[in-house]
Amino acid sequence: MKGKKSRSSGGRFSEVDKKDECINPVSKTQEILKLRLSRNHIPSEIFGRxxxxxxxxxxxxxxxxxxxxxxxxxxxxxxxxxxxxxxxxxxxxxxxxxxxxxxxxxxxxxxxxxxxxxxxxxxxxxxxxxxxxxxxxxxxxxxxxxxxxxxxxxxxxxxxxxxxxxxxxxxxxxxxxxxxxxxxxxxxxxxxxxxxxxxxxxxxxxxxxxxxxxxxxxxxxxxxLFSNMTFEDYVMLFKELLKLEDDFPDRRFQSDWNKSIEELSEAQSVVDMLKRQFSFSQDVCALKQLLFLPVCNLNEMDVPRLKPAMFVESMKISTSDSKSAMLHGVSILELCLIIAMKHLTDIFEGEPFNFEMVYNEYRKFAQRHSSMQVFHKAVVLKAFEHLVALELVKPVEGGSTKIQKEYRLMSLLLHNTQIMDALQKYPQCPTDVRNWATLSIS
Missing domain, CATH: 3.40.50.300 (P-loop containing nucleotide triphosphate hydrolases)
Structure with missing residues (x-):
């Protein structure tokens, strides 16, 4: 049958053998590393155990x-x-x-x-x-x-x-x-x-x-089992997760790849990234997650080798604040309500607030600035409820559910630094809104 030729007595290779010889080493490497990082990889040595x-x-x-x-x-x-x-x-x-x-x-x-x-x-x-x-x-x-x-x-x-x-x-x-x-x-x-x-x-x-x-x-x-891993052990684990075994089909590529991993582990930006991750968490699963994105970005034409910048970018993504990222997608009205809640939290030193208090703060701000549209109370309440649904605001535990929703006590689940960071990155954020967030209300 066509395509099923076996090796003949004259030493000819089958089409399957030829196909094996033409395996793309970068794709093969990516496949091996993905499996290693996404499954329960058993390391060759358990450090310190x-x-x-x-x-x-x-x-x-x-x-x-x-x-x-x-x-x-x-x-x-x-x-x-x-x-x-x-x-x-x-x-x-x-x-x-x-x-x-x-x-x-x-x-x-x-x-x-x-x-x-x-x-x-x-x-x-x-x-x-x-x-x-x-x-x-x-x-x-x-x-x-x-x-x-x-x-x-x-x-x-x-x-x-x-x-x-x-x-x-x-x-x-x-x-x-x-x-x-x-x-x-x-x-x-x-x-x-x-x-x-x-x-x-x-x-x-x-x-x-x-x-x-x-x-x-x-x-x-x-x-x-308590963590007793040293930073040197952590770097060794980093290299072990990325290096290719001796049974890799292309021995020359395997040697060059492992040499590049050694050089990568000595790059200052990678060392700094590993130190930061090590000080934050020594969880092996977290390290695998950090390495997964660079491995996925490997490409024979454009990115045949792992580079330090790929790990720095992966670190940024993995440590990004999900709540701050969510704030980039809220409306200007919802952003104003969050700033109003921030001010109320600062004024009352963390005590809970209700919708009526937030609405009064928002209305005073909107009336002071002619550029801001003053929305009807029902619209503002809808925006407030959306923030609750996003879990950026939550009802105070133990509060009575029989109280009208406008007077139900709430607490803000965002820190001031998260709000200020989101404002800096918010697309086309009005200057009045940004300035209002920086004001200290007494």
């Missing part, structure tokens, strides 16, 4: 090799590498033949498995026991789980060890009666079957969420 990795790896290995049941919680703020640590441990253990063939894995997420019934179905699916369960009806969650564990027993009546990974562990604690957690911890504690339960959570007070009966069956093993 050697002791925690050794501890977790040892717990899971003992379950896989000796059938020893365990339970452990990995606790730490978001972006500190909890999931990456677990994935790295699983990859390394997967290279050990005895564990790779013997240890079953079940991955659950509190955002997806929102109740125990859904979680049980997911456990059944991942263990591939749908046909075994069939149309059976069970009396309780514990009975169903026990049946699943029994179904995994081999001919010598020994169960295969199972690793349960519970991401967003604190959300499982919100399930009714915490049935899933109770039964998993109970199986692990009583050694009914060899299982290892690993919970991942960002809630430092997660143990306070557990019921007494659940807490009594938990091993109380906890691995805390």
């Amino acid at each position: 050697q002791e925690e990795k050794r501890h977790l790896k040892d717990l899971i290995r003992r379950t896989g090799l000796f059938g020893e049941s365990n339970s452990v919680l990995i606790i730490g703020p978001r972006g500190n590498g909890k999931s990456a640590l677990v994935q790295k441990v699983l990859v390394e253990l997967g290279e050990e033949e005895d564990i790779h063939t013997n240890l079953l894995q079940v991955h659950l997420n509190g955002l997806l498995q929102t109740d125990d019934k859904i979680a049980l179905k997911e456990i059944t699916r991942q263990l591939q026991l749908e046909n075994t369960v069939g149309d059976r009806v069970f009396g309780s969650f514990a009975e169903t789980l026990q049946f699943l564990l029994e179904a995994l027993k081999s001919g010598n009546q020994s169960s295969k060890p199972i690793l349960f990974i519970l991401d967003e562990f604190d959300l499982f604690a919100q399930h009714r009666n915490q049935t899933l957690l109770y039964n998993l911890f109970d199986v692990a504690q009583s050694a009914q079957a060899p299982i290892c339960v690993v919970g991942i959570t960002c809630r430092l007070d997660v143990l306070e969420l557990l019921e007494k009966r659940v807490k009594s069956r938990f091993s109380h093993r906890q691995i805390y």
